[in-house]
Amino acid sequence: MNSEKETFQSKNYISKSLFYRFSQFVGFMLGARFFVAALLTFALYVSTFFLFNQDETFRNFVFDFKVHGIIFCTVLTILAGGIINQFYDLEKDHIAKPFRTRIQSFIKQKYFLYAYLGLSAISLGVAWLISHNVFVFFLVYQFFMWFYSHKLSRILILNNLTFVSLTLYPFFGMMVYYETFSKKVFLMAVFLFLILLCIDIVKDTLTKSVDKAFGYTTIPNYFKTKSTRTILISLLIITMAVSMKIITRTGITSFMAYYFVGGLFVMILCIYLLLKSTRKNNFLTINILRLWVFVGIIAMLLNGIESKL
Structure with missing residues (x-):
């Protein structure tokens, strides 16, 4: 026993x-x-x-x-x-x-x-x-x-x-290592910068009160909700403008072209969600944008494979 x-x-x-x-x-x-x-x-x-x-x-x-x-x-x-x-x-x-x-x-x-x-x-x-x-x-x-x-x-x-x-x-x-300086690369970098900036600001809206309590001065806890929403929507509209520039002026083709065209609809969806300004919509927005960044990596991979064949 x-x-x-x-x-x-x-x-x-x-x-x-x-x-x-x-x-x-x-x-x-x-x-x-x-x-x-x-x-x-x-x-x-x-x-x-x-x-x-x-x-x-x-x-x-x-x-x-x-x-x-x-x-x-x-x-x-x-x-x-x-x-x-x-x-x-x-x-x-x-x-x-x-x-x-x-x-x-x-x-x-x-x-x-x-x-x-x-x-x-x-x-x-x-x-x-x-x-x-x-x-x-x-x-x-x-x-x-x-x-x-x-x-x-x-x-x-x-x-x-x-x-x-x-x-x-x-x-x-x-980019510096390979000395790849071009209009296409610059615009794609701006596009990615704007999306990541939107993701970071939306993320701050989800931790607004906690950030304020611990001394983190973020856009959502410094400005009013309406001002934060205006900033985010403005950034998304600028991102759409950059997407249009990439589509029409850089000669981008295939999967990457589809990605930036699809991105216009994604930005519109995110703007619609932000106009509602609820915690659930903000959470949904941040995940849509994160997913779209990942989709962009896959699109670049497929585009690259196609061009190498």
Whole structure:
């Protein structure tokens, strides 16, 4: 009887231990924004090969270890940025993101800081091995990642502009690396910047009261609801104008042309939802825009594959 009891207790202890380890793993993935980093990595590879580096063959691209090294450094920097951001936003996230915070609580904050320092050091080390210019590029990137989390995320307008700029910073680096300067690339960058800016502002409307309580001065908690809605609708109308410019003036074809034409209808739908100005509609708007960004990556991939065949 005692033997059976001990066996049961042993199995119970093992299952609890496995659950704890799994929770730690999930907590770290959420804290480091692993899934966001994975999406950005995919977007970087697609845009690098099919937009910035259209002349190189796939074989040469696969064996271009310098490019893979830069993307590897980017991924580590994004993971490190996610960790330091959740460290500074911990109190706010307890209210705004209770489930994520609960999962992350399985890991002590000091281990997150160790991971941040480790990821940053490895990223800079690899960047140094690639070239001194790449090292400086990532040193600047990591500094502004930290400075955004520490200070800029609480400052009106600067918080949104800095967040979106940091998201696009690696793509700008690839554009400079391949010296791909064209009207099409510029307009596509503006289009993406505006969509990401809208996403970030709409996200702030969902955490308006929490942000205000913890000293984050955002557009929704500084301006009235009507003014915030006007800003968002204006940005979406400008995005539509940029889409029209891309369609009519850059000679874009195939899947990407369909994407930007479809984007006009998506923007109209988002404007309609924002005019209602309810929490449910704002939540729906942010997810539609996020999905449309992902659709854009797939459209670029399909467009690139078609052009390479």
